[in-house]
Amino acid sequence: MYRSLFPGDLFAEFDRLQRVAERLSGSAGSLRGYERGGFPQINVGGTQEAIDVVAFAAGLDPAKIEVNVERGVLTLSGERPTDLPADLKQAATHQNERYTGKFSRAISLPDDVDPERITAKYADGLLLIKIQRKQAMQPRRVAIQ
Known part of the structure; x- marks a missing residue:
C-alpha cells in the first residue's frame, strides 16, 4: 500500500x-x-428580464458610491471612512473585522444586458442595482414586394 x-x-x-x-x-x-478586499459583499442573481446586484453597503453615503458600466463590467467604487473617535484611531488594534478605506468591486456581466437600461437605488444599507436584459430577437415575417 x-x-x-x-x-x-x-x-x-x-x-x-x-x-x-x-x-x-x-x-x-x-x-x-473570500479574500480581504471583497467589500462590499454582493449577491448577483437574475431573471429572464434583468440582472440584479445587491451590495451590502451599510454605513456608506450613497452620494459617494460610484456605479459604472463599461465593456461588459459593472464597477462599484467608493470609500468607507473609519468613523472612530480620535482617541481610538491612535490605539493599537488587535482585531479589525470592519473594512475601512477605498474599495472597488468589478462584476462581469453577461453579453445580453443593456447598459443603457440600468438603475441603482440605496435603501436600508443595501445598494440595489438592476440591469435590464436586451430584448430578445423575435422572429418576424418579411413581406415580399
Missing part, C-alpha cells in the same frame, strides 16, 4: 497551516473564505 502524504483530513492540514501563518503575520482569515 501507498502511504498518504497527508494523514487524515487534507483540509485539517490547511487549517493548521493557516493558524501558523496567522500567528506569524497577525492576520485572520480563511483559506476557504
